[in-house]
Amino acid sequence: MLKYSLKRLGQSVITLFIVITIVFLLMRLMPEEGYFGQGYEKLDPIQRETILKNLGLRDPIYVQLGRFYRDLIRGNLGVSIVYRPRVPVAEILKAKIPYSLYFGLGAITLSLLAGISLGILMARSKGKFWDRIGTGYVVFINAVPAAVYYLFLQLYVTNILKLPILFKENNPVSWILPLVSMSLGSTASYAMWMRRYMVDELNKDYILLARAKGLSNKTIMVRHVFRNAFVPMAQYLPMSILLVIAGSIYIESLYSIPGMGGLLVDAIQRQDNPLVQALVLIYSSLSIAGLFIGDILMAIFDPRIKLENHGGAR
Amino acid sequence: MHSISREMEEKYINQHPILSAKDVVIKFNLRGHTLTAIREASLDLYEGESLAIVGESGSGKSVFVKSFMGLLDKNGWVDSGTINYKGYDLGKFKTEKEWLRIRGKEIAMVFQDPMTALNPLKTIGKQILEAVELHQGLRGQEAKNTVLEILRDVGISNPMVRYNQYPHEFSGGMRQRVVIAISIACSPRILICDEPTTALDVTIQAQIIQLLKNLQKKYKLTIIYITHDLGVVAKVADRIGVMYAGDIVEIGTSEEVFYNPQHPYTWALLSSLPQLGIKGEPLYSIKGTPPNLFNEIRGDAFAPRNPRALKIDFELRPPYFSVSPTHRAKTWLLDPRAPKVEPPEAIKKLREQWGSECCGK
Ligand SMILES: Nc1ncnc2c1ncn2[C@@H]1O[C@H](COP(=O)(O)OP(=O)(O)OP(=O)(O)O)[C@@H](O)[C@H]1O
Ligand code: SF4
Ligand SMILES: [Mg+2]
Numbered sequence: 001m002l003k004y005s006l007k008r009l010g011q012s013v014i015t016l017f018i019v020i021t022i023v024f025l026l027m028r029l030m031p032e033e034g035y036f037g038q039g040y041e042k043l044d045p046i047q048r049e050t051i052l053k054n055l056g057l058r059d060p061i062y063v064q065l066g067r068f069y070r071d072l073i074r075g076n077l078g079v080s081i082v083y084r085p086r087v088p089v090a091e092i093l094k095a096k097i098p099y100s101l102y103f104g105l106g107a108i109t110l111s112l113l114a115g116i117s118l119g120i121l122m123a124r125s126k127g128k129f130w131d132r133i134g135t136g137y138v139v140f141i142n143a144v145p146a147a148v149y150y151l152f153l154q155l156y157v158t159n160i161l162k163l164p165i166l167f168k169e170n171n172p173v174s175w176i177l178p179l180v181s182m183s184l185g186s187t188a189s190y191a192m193w194m195r196r197y198m199v200d201e202l203n204k205d206y207i208l209l210a211r212a213k214g215l216s217n218k219t220i221m222v223r224h225v226f227r228n229a230f231v232p233m234a235q236y237l238p239m240s241i242l243l244v245i246a247g248s249i250y251i252e253s254l255y256s257i258p259g260m261g262g263l264l265v266d267a268i269q270r271q272d273n274p275l276v277q278a279l280v281l282i283y284s285s286l287s288i289a290g291l292f293i294g295d296i297l298m299a300i301f302d303p304r305i306k307l308e309n310h311g312g313a314r
Numbered sequence: 315m316h317s318i319s320r321e322m323e324e325k326y327i328n329q330h331p332i333l334s335a336k337d338v339v340i341k342f343n344l345r346g347h348t349l350t351a352i353r354e355a356s357l358d359l360y361e362g363e364s365l366a367i368v369g370e371s372g373s374g375k376s377v378f379v380k381s382f383m384g385l386l387d388k389n390g391w392v393d394s395g396t397i398n399y400k401g402y403d404l405g406k407f408k409t410e411k412e413w414l415r416i417r418g419k420e421i422a423m424v425f426q427d428p429m430t431a432l433n434p435l436k437t438i439g440k441q442i443l444e445a446v447e448l449h450q451g452l453r454g455q456e457a458k459n460t461v462l463e464i465l466r467d468v469g470i471s472n473p474m475v476r477y478n479q480y481p482h483e484f485s486g487g488m489r490q491r492v493v494i495a496i497s498i499a500c501s502p503r504i505l506i507c508d509e510p511t512t513a514l515d516v517t518i519q520a521q522i523i524q525l526l527k528n529l530q531k532k533y534k535l536t537i538i539y540i541t542h543d544l545g546v547v548a549k550v551a552d553r554i555g556v557m558y559a560g561d562i563v564e565i566g567t568s569e570e571v572f573y574n575p576q577h578p579y580t581w582a583l584l585s586s587l588p589q590l591g592i593k594g595e596p597l598y599s600i601k602g603t604p605p606n607l608f609n610e611i612r613g614d615a616f617a618p619r620n621p622r623a624l625k626i627d628f629e630l631r632p633p634y635f636s637v638s639p640t641h642r643a644k645t646w647l648l649d650p651r652a653p654k655v656e657p658p659e660a661i662k663k664l665r666e667q668w669g670s671e672c673c674g675k
Contacts, residue, residue, distance in 0.1 A: 212417060
């Protein structure tokens with residue numbers, strides 16, 4: 001188990017390294033306007049060249065890359081150019097991260113609970129009322145662009161339930177809608193997979209033996225089916241993180257939540273390259289971490305995985 | 315062997331069956347059509363015996379015995395007939411609560427494929443423990459000790475270590491031992507083994523059969539074996555029931571069915587055994603296919619495939635005719651009015667063997 005975890009950790013670090021490099025190289029392809037800030041039009045070509053040179057952007061690419069790695073290790077993410085000129089990116093992020101963290105973790109937890117409950121409900125009433133309702137929900141979420149139902153929630157549900165339209169930190173009620181919006185997509189996919197795995201498990205031979213030995217359906221559900229169906233769910237954790245991140249980028253600006261998602265939209269619009277770069281790095285690291293955690297959870301729950309990595313003692 | 319057979323007869327004549335199925339009809343609903351899988355089959359099971367049920371694939375062996383435990387697929391039901399066990403009519407059982415009185419603690423089952431019969435994510439110790447706790451009412455260390463003892467009984471060495479292992483750490487034969495351990499842990503009176511060795515390789519098959527024989531003695535089990543393998547049957551069965559198209563067409567002691575078969579289907583089944591092949595002649599195989607269970611069957615279900623069928627076989631279903639107190643068959647050939655029909659060569663040879671051995675006595 002330890003050996004497997006270390007191996008997976010190593011793989012994650014390598015992946016992260018590759019992703020960071022790719023992000024860096026892609027950022028070099030961004031228009032250079034993003035490095036000049038407000039007075040862009042007033043600068044003549046020579047002044048522009050000087051600014052770029054001072055930023056180190058005229059050095060050979062491998063020198064830039066080396067410097068980038070070194071800065072990263074020291075926690076130096078560069079300075080913002082347009083958003084808050086000359087303020088270190090790290091400092092800007094420090095104020096934003098907590099909001100995104102609370103909403104992100106909240107949405108992931110909520111979708112896990114809601115999605116799994118819905119999945120169980122659907123599996124148990126397979127082909128009947130709740131299964132239909134759940135399937136309808138899943139299809140809706142997958143077919144309709146997320147922006148549409150986010151807006152719908154904000155415009156109509158706030159009205160009906162008398163919830164505030166914008167986020168206010170000290171008003172707990174204003175947390176509800178953004179949280180729910182963020183978890184909708186991931187809830188749907190958890191529900192869909194949970195239903196599928198439950199139905200799969202129910203059709204397996206070992207269920208027949210469990211019945212033949214006299215276990216009640218309820219016991220079989222709880223001790224065998226639910227537990228076994230839950231294991232493969234761990235692999236959807238990274239997907240759920242991605243869905244929530246994707247949702248949060250839009251939702252945070254929709255509800256003016258002062259988090260990273262809103263910031264990313266801002267930074268892109270205003271072409272603040274160092275800020276965009278830092279945010280993309282954070283989001284990709286999160287996804288890689290999600291993949292890693294998902295795999296480790298799988299290995300903890302599923303005894304067969306450990307063995308394969310010990311050389312398969314069959 | 316006749317003397318043995320007489321002993322057997324006495325053993326059966328004075329006993330009441332512990333399970334008695336009468337005229338059981340089982341139907342399935344398949345895409346709006348009704349299929350009759352079991353057609354008025356009857357079977358008595360006696361305490362302590364080993365009964366083998368043989369018959370070709372699709373004849374209804376599994377369906378029939380599954381109905382004793384309420385394990386029919388959701389689209390199937392016992393349409394009529396009775397299955398008496400301890401004063402209950404299992405054929406009338408509907409609710410899960412009723413079946414929980416029977417499953418495991420009265421009747422347990424060993425399935426064909428041990429590779430899929432175990433939960434891959436639970437240690438085998440836990441899976442046996444579940445049965446021990448449920449049916450023997452033991453808890454904690456006491457329950458665990460019982461599990462370890464059962465593991466030893468089914469021939470799993472090093473039970474302490476094995477207890478904490480998962481199914482994928484066991485070979486097929488060992489998994490079947492675990493499945494058997496689970497059934498034994500329920501301490502049932504009747505154990506149904508549905509093709510317990512079909513999925514295993516030959517050397518392991520013999521071991522599993524020997525194991526079941528030993529366990530039968532130790533735990534005083536009554537066993538129903540379902541199998542295609544007449545070799546297994548010869549080794550373990552006290553009695554044999556021959557099933558065809560959802561009915562038991564012939565039943566008797568092993569010896570009676572092997573050496574003095576009466577039903578043309580039994581003839582055909584035995585003739586197709588390689589051991590009985592006559593030198594130089596191609597091995598016998600049964601012509602045609604079993605009847606379509608969606609249609610109503612008239613007369614003897616085997617008649618269309620029976621080259622020696624009588625006219626009445628196509629019109630009227632034969633009742634049981636007794637050959638001996640323990641031996642009966644559903645065939646018009648046993649009617650006193652029936653013309654003399656010669657069985658195939660191979661069967662005649664069997665009868666001769668039987669006869670000569672007897673005279674040698
Ligand atoms: N759930 C079901 N729905 C419809 N028909 C079924 C169902 N289960 C069994 N049958 C039918 O009942 C008949 C008897 O099946 P059964 O499994 O008892 O045969 P078997 O004698 O055990 O065969 P095998 O030797 O292959 O195991 C078959 O024709 C099968 O198609
Ligand atoms: S000699 Fe005849 S009676 Fe004696 S055991 Fe053999 S078959 Fe039975
Ligand atoms: Mg079968």
